[in-house]
Amino acid sequence: MNSLQLERMKNDKGFIAALDQSGGSTPKALANYGIQKDSYKDEAEMFQLVHDMRKRIMQSPAFTKERILAAILFEKTMDMKVDGKYSADYLWETKGIVPILKVDKGLAELANGVQLMKPMPQLNELLKRAKERNIFGTKMRSVIKEVNEAGIKAVAAQQFEIAKIICEAGFVPIIEPEVDIHTKNKAGAEAILKQALLDELKNLDSQYKVMFKLTIPEEPNFYEALMDSPSTIRCVALSGGYSREMANEKLSKNHQLIASFSRALTEGLSVDQTDDAFNTMLDQSIQSIFDASVAG
Structure with a gap:
């Protein structure tokens, strides 16, 4: 583990940019960027187009270490290059931004009010490649849709089971048990989740x-009790379908909770924008998310 990156994640101000849309969410991300499905003929072209979008973001003069602590990458992005360097090396060596890798393989079917992560039989192999690519940490996502204690405890247990494997491999895992913002009695689900995470x-x-x-x-x-644990480096927030304005407003009320936004980060960006317009829009987005992240 890179000690400089660890200290940065612990102590520096800023937020995490999530650039990790997977195969399932990439078409929507591209559509929001102005590239429709009929613009590419297969998955290879699709992933190249989304890499070009991510590369444009990473190369932007607005995308700097002063406001962005880290960036979460999709597996294919990790194996692609920016300015002749693998993405993680570009982020750290050129930008001073810590590289993190999404490792989950998507969500299982809904059961007990939750969606656990699908099995990850190639996890150890992926972690070996991540080490070769100089990745600092990982991220994996589950989703909670109902107030179901058994389901929520299963989410926490699975997340920590895999987190231990990731820790043993020398990485810092980001545990992401998302509570769907449309969950009835969302606060009730959060209460069960917090206790389950504290128990783990x-x-x-x-x-x-x-x-x-x-x-x-x-x-x-x-979630301050989670933040106070000596085992916790940082707690970050997902935008969860809120607009950037709403996500920023809610985030700013939470002490020490910083953003890790994906769709809210790229809101307003378009493939048809000039570089000046693109960079201006991204700069405004980054500044607003940074301000919300440090407001607490």
Whole structure:
């Protein structure tokens, strides 16, 4: 593990840019960027187009370490290059931004009110490649849709089971048990989730360090107990379908909780924009998210 990157993630101001749309969410991300499905004939072209979008973001003069701590990459992005360097090396060596890798393989079918992660039989192989590509940490996502204690506890247990494997491989995992913003009694789901995560933290080896990526809670500062754990490096928030304005407003009410936005980060960007217009829009987006992240 890179000690400079660890100290940056612990102590510096800023937020995490999520540039990790997977195969399932990439068509929507491209459509929001102004590239429709009839613009590419197969998956290879699709992934090249989304890499070009991510590359444009990473290369922008607005995308700087002063406001962005880290960036989460999709697996294919990790294996592609920016200015002749693999994406993670470009981020760290050129931009001073910590590289993180999405490792989950998507969501299982809904059961007990939640969607667990699909099996990851190639995880160890992926982690070996991530080490070769100089990745610092990982991210994996589950989703909670109902107030179901058994389901929510299963989400927490699965997340920590895989997090331990990732820690043992020398990475810092981001545990992401998203609570769907449309969940009825969202606050009730969050209460069960917080206790389940705290219980799992108690059983985590003290040498392991983790991060959490959480839906912005109904009650401001609700997850402070997670942040106070000596095993927690940072807690970050997903935008979860909120507009950037709404996500920023909710985030700013939470002390020490910083953003890790994807769609809210790229809101307003278009393939047809001139570089000046693109960079101006991205700069405004980054500044607003940074301000919300440090407001608490």
